[in-house]
Amino acid sequence: MGTVLKKLLKLPLKLLKWGGIAILLLGIATTVVIWSSGDSHFLPGPGQPLVTDVTQLNPVAVTKVTTPRTIEDIVSALQDSQGPVSIGGGRFSQGGQVSYPDSLHLDMRQFKQVLNLDVQAKEVTVQPGITWRDLQDVIDPHDLSIRIMQTYANFTVGGSISVNAHGRYIGEGPLAHSVKALKVVLADGSLISASREQNPDVFFGVIGGYGGLGVLVEATLWLTDNSRVERQDQKMPLADYKDYFFATLRDDANLVFHNADIYPPDFTRVRAVNWLKTDKPLTVNERLIPKQDNYYWTPKLAGIVADYDSGKWLRENLIDPLVYASDKVEWRNYEASYSVMELEPQDRQDVTYALREYFVPVQEFDRFAAKMAEIFQRHQANIINVSIRHAKADPGSLLAWARTETFAFVVYYQQGTDREAMKKVKAWSREMIDAVVSVGGSYYLPYQVFADESQFLAAYPRAPEYFALKQRLDPHYRFRNSLWRQHYPGEAIRGNQQAKFAQYQRGEEQTLLTIPEWYLVFNPQEYAAFLASGQHPSEFPFLDSIDRYWTLYDRVVAMTKDRYPHNDEYLTMLQVIGVSTTVEYLVKWAYEQSIGRFSQWTASAPTPEEAVIASAHQAYSELIFDKAWYEFDFAYWIDKVWQDTDFWGENFIRKLERKLAFTLEFGFKQGYAALIGYAAAATYEPAEGLVYLSAYVPEHAQLPDKVKILYQQNDAAILSLPRWGDFSRLMPSLAAAGVRFIDISGNKRISVSVLMNGELPLEHGKLMFSLPMVATADTRQAYLWVQVEQLHALLNELAQKQIRLEHIYDF
Structure with a gap:
């Protein structure tokens, strides 16, 4: 009796041991099958050309990209085509402002000649594809300097005019202040000249008009003198900054550049950096930063600041004090020739860097700064820097961002490139727009397009005038981009109208990523039809079905990689269901090739159980075409296979084996379905279906x-x-x-x-x-x-x- 009891007590341990071995072997087999399946060498055919921007967040497939070098090239491109046209320069806008799906894209970067330089009048006429840095090479030998431009010189002149850019220049503001005249090719191919005196509506519509009125083909700019500038800096509480600025900087005729950096994550301290005219000896002898300069450390330091709170502390308390400890005297043109490469990371696959910008009436500085800090901290936004600039009121642009004297808050931040990260940025961005509008300010339009219609019109109240002008100059709505897709009334259904429905927008990559998921609907249909035709389960190609799933997975991953933001949630889901399906099909294949074939050999004809099982699989395949698989009533069919068929009878071995195998399979699925259904309800927001x-x-x-x-x-x-x-x-x-x-x-x-x-x-x-x-x-x-x-x-x-x-x- 004692021996029997000992053996019975050891039985669970043996079962556990053999169960563990079985699971291990199944895991190994699953790994081998997945590794040997699929199509990892698949190369998608050439798709439509992609137009993207520096963030890599907004790749847009266009029909064709053309690179004009003459006005005639532009006119021919317009007259020889129909449909939408998008226009791009340096592609530093960050929300699709240079692209539109299935458009003819004009890449203006080779349209870059200096047409005239009048040194005495301090004027230059250029084609808009030229970069500020290339223009500096032309004007610097004449001791001339660009009057207004961005901090970085890689941008094209045309792109800067189209966004009405600004820089760190005191006493200036929007680029519109330095533009004398323009020439524009309209949608019908006609060439129009515009200035403050001639066609002023076109002039002030094109400046800051984001390529919506026509193709800018020529710009005449006012220049200024180059000069030596000396750097000074001062750190202070943010609460003291506004008074300091008005008392010390605003009316200083010798002040050329100014910005003030607010230190995250507290946003309570600021370092003001000023560059004043001087006659002191140069500490930097080069007149311009060399184009081929090697930027190694600055991107790495930016990454440290972005990735760690300790990095932000180090920047404020160690790096910046060291940077500003020495005196610096250099040429104005040198200080204006920075390259964006000094901040460019090694890659932008998983994380990227982007900008937001908010323009605040000067008297509302403190109120907005407090709102901004609260939003960033509550959302845990990864802000690297907030740079304060100053701008005087715009001279008349229809889409003016500086309707009054303004402080600009330039926000530089890091974000993930996946869909979830983009949702988080959208959330705080919308709140920031509300905050700046609430103090009578505006937000900048060259970034990700998140504003709703009320926010846009509050920030840009003259937008209806711009739209009326666009309707007159571009009646067939040819010039388009993602900004106008969101806001222009000429768009049949605007993004703002679609945004009223919370689940309207879905990532385009999902139409491809859902292909392998849907294969797990069509393959059961194939299996159900296979059984209904009287064929045996042992003959069904389970291993080929596994290979087909992973082939589809590999192919859609190859087709979406580098063309869309990473959709980690969807890819993880595909991997999970792919592994579970592989395990299921592998077990069924092994079972049907062994026990299933044996019981099949013992039977002289199909059993009634097989007809019920075929019906169950047919019902399952029909349900999953419209509902989630875990909503299927597996238990009902288990009862049915036992109740609708006799226990005893002809071909008993096959009858019993089919009952037991089916009960085991559907019983496991019933329990697993309940678990997955609960997890789905707890994890995902309710879908509208x-x-x-x-x-x-x-x-x-x-x-x-x-x-x-x-x-x-x-x-x-x-x-x-x-x-x-x-x-x-x-x-x-x-x-x-x-x-x-x-x-x-x-x-x-x-x-x-x-x-x-x-x-x-x-x-x-x-x-x-x-x-x-x-x-x-x-x-x-x-x-x-x-x-x-x-x-x-x-x-x-x-x-x-x-x-x-x-x-x-x-x-």
């Missing part, structure tokens, strides 16, 4: 009941449709009713899959790749990349040619 899109809807179009019109202006409307399976079922009906799509979830491109035999005879949509179905190799799944504005044509074409639409991947 809707897709939002913008479209042109014919006046008398009959829309399906599940399609709702949420907003309409003329024939343009915002619609909501159910997600998942219903979306793919309803979209062809909309296309057949004459609906033409503008965007889906804020995106201009979408992926679509169709089922075909043989070649793909389609006029609309670009084939990304095609693969044979794992169980029926004579049918191929073809994955298409489609412009949303052409989606209606593709869907109608599929109907006409009787090609089966498999799915439209709805982000």
